[in-house]
Amino acid sequence: SQQGEEDPQALSIQEGENATMNCSYKTSINNLQWYRQNSGRGLVHLILIRSNEREKHSGRLRVTLDTSKKSSSLLITASRAADTASYFCATVRMGTGTASKLTFGTGTRLQVTL
Amino acid sequence: SAVISQKPSRDICQRGTSLTIQCQVDSQVTMMFWYRQQPGQSLTLIxxxxxxxxxxxESGFVIDKFPISRPNLTFSTLTVSNMSPEDSSIYLCSVELGQGFGNTEAFFGQGTRLTVV
Structure with a gap:
């Protein structure tokens, strides 16, 4: 399967703490993206990191990419209750031609409590 | 950005029937994608x-079971045919702006939560 693996599967933290989620994948990629999904609804794009980038920031989000280990991490700093959601990594393979296909990881369910 | 209207948002259907899901985008897009998300699982491209x-x-999905229409650049439908309880899932449509080479973010509809009884 081309699907990525994420760990942990579930994470429970208190508000104000940092949350780190990890994603591993199997093939060479063009880029890796992180998405958030609230309660089985649509996905919202968080950040895209290209294969030639090692780190990217967006507000309270920090994403790293290690192509030699085929892994990425998402760090959410100073978490809030509103960050409670499922987080998915998604990869776009190299050489996908005209149709880009996102391959999603298994997801991490984050619970932020007050 | 793109705004996607997907409907119905949820439905409960009898086995053996079919359901058509509509996806309307507020801008013209080259490619639209349909995903399935089984309960507690990740997304799989249909x-x-x-x-x-x-x-x-994609492998494991066939036109007879999931016929798709794409009559113009802003609209698509996915039909789930001859449904069984195993088809109970969230179905999501998605688009990418530009040429869809995976170089930009994808936008998703709010999903259709289907329960087959």
């Missing part, structure tokens, strides 16, 4: 729909 051509299905 097919890619280009305007004016047959949809391209």
């Amino acid at each position: 097919a890619t729909a280009n305007q004016g051509s047959e949809a391209t299905y």
Whole structure:
């Protein structure tokens, strides 16, 4: 399967703490993206990191990419209750031609409590 | 950005029937994507729909079960045919702006939560 693996599967933290989620994948990629999904609804794009980038920031989000280990991490700093959601990594393979296909990881369910 | 209207948002259907899900985008897009998310699982791509051509299905998905229409650059439908309880899932449509080479973010509809009884 081309699907990525994420760990942990579930994470429970208190508000104000940092949350780190990890994603591993199997093939060479063009880029890796992180998405958030609230309660089985649509996905919202968080950040895209290209294969030639090692780190990217967006507000309270920090994403790293290690192509030699085929892994990425998402760090959410100073978490809030509103960050409670499922987080998915998604990869776009190299050489996908005209149709880009996102391959999603298994997801991490984050619970932020007050 | 793109705003996607997907409907119905949820439905409960009898086994053996069919349901058509609609996806409307507020801008013209080259490719639209249909995903399935089984309960507690990740997203799996069903097919890619280009305007004016047959949809391209992923392994494990066939046109007879999931026929797709793409009549113009802003609209697509996915039909789940001859449903069984195993088809109970969230179905999501997605688009990418530009040429869809995976170099930009994808936008998703709010999903259709289907329960087959």
